[in-house]
Amino acid sequence: MMTTLSHYKYVFQMQFLRNAGFLVVMMLIHILISIGIVIGFTYLIPNPDTSTILFLATGAPTIILIFTGLVVLPQQVGTAKTDGYMEFMRTWSVKRSVILGADTAIWLLITIPGIIVSSFVAHLMFHPGYDISWTIIPALLMIALTSIGVGYGFSYLLPPAASLGISQVVVFGALMFSPVNFPMERLPGWLQALHEVLPIYSMAEVMRASLAASAFDANMGNYINLLIWCVLGYGGAIVILNRK
């Protein structure tokens, strides 16, 4: 137990410090993007009502988490594969789950300032009606772990070029064609059906239910959906790391 903890500490330091410049820049970009989603969409939608603003304001954190887990992370994994660092990590005398855990914590850390700052800015500018429940902590963790886990799963599984392609589709799809910043009903039936399976809708629902508890509700299905994707993602990543 003690060795696992100290391994975790050193792996975390190794992974964080070697990439510190990039991570800090990413953290700042996340702050900009999340503020941008709330403010930018109000340009797209003239005279938005409070419920529209609330959708945007409670959607922005989900977008940040999706962006981190499914776009930035797969690109980093692709780089690590290409320059041989991934193969080097596989030779370390620590458990693979320790490496995955330390990396997850780093990704989680760089998203949190963006989420807090953007929510604060949205609140000051629009008063959209946040009603934050204590469930925000487990909800945030669950969404982040799902997003990061799925990102690891496919970027470990696929060659770098393929996962780069997927991440490009995800960033566009999540922003424009996913019920994150607007209600599900606006999408055509087949996209609704798709989003019942994919984790993005459930992430958005769970996040909303915690940020504006009096206005939104997440159902059990959303939590189960996230749990399944989370397990699939991390399970897949561990299997691939241990693959021979």
Added chain:
Amino acid sequence: MILDVKGVTKVFGDGGKSRNMANDHLTFRIHEGEIFGLLGQNGAGKTTLVNQILGLSTPDRGDIDLLGESVIQSPARARSICSVQPQSQVPIGLLTPKQAVSLMGKMRAGNNFDPKRVGALFDALNMQEWANTPGEKLSGGAQRLTSFCMAVIAPGNLVILDEPTNDVDPVRRRYLWQVIRDLTNDGTSVILVTHNVLEAERTVDRVAIMHEGKFLAQGSPSEIKRSVSNHMRMELSLACEPADIEIPGCALSAHQNGSRLLFSMDPANVPPAIDWAKDQIDRGLIMDYSLSPTTIEDAYIALTSGKAVG
């Protein structure tokens, strides 16, 4: 005994046309404090073998014991017994060599890590000037030395070095070989993977020459040389196109490497060969020549090119 590799076979592909016998019934042992050279061309199967020793991939047939226990049964144990310098550069990013090496030492040795060893290693390799330079600003040679230090800071029982001297300047190469020698004094064994044959000859205790997944020869460098020939070799620095030079009839095997031309001959033919070489100099075809007993490079070339010399 540290390592016991027994009949390891690894095949890639589906058994059809793309079938590639990467390792073909390899058997060898490494004892405590021994430096074992694994020589072979690109694609000979050296890295495949190393990955199986580390438990990163599983042999299709055969077994590997590390300190008496099967790697296949406990691959995680293999990773704590072995430390590795990979062939590719290790991108340490913003970490300085000092930080990267210290973190690796702590990760491997835990509380037994001795921070003084970092400074001692850097002194031994004369790399203190870069100790606090971020990795992305380091030259290729300094990066290579850093990843070498990461492998040997807390070495475990077996250190696997894959082309450790690539990019490293000649002076520091010597320091590096000395550090490797010092490691073995503490009982650590070393596997040295390289295609830099001449350099390895001076350092390794035993060597295996690998070609297309098989060991062509195994033994001490002098045993290998003797197994191939007791020939003399002549090395020429060409001043003309290699095609313009007519290799003398006494040459038993010839090999060209850039503007170097090497051939071997029976010791009895040395006097006429010298006359021949002088003549070539007079005609301006070669710049100079040297004569030496067979090196392991000759043995290596003779073995891997499939030529019967001897």
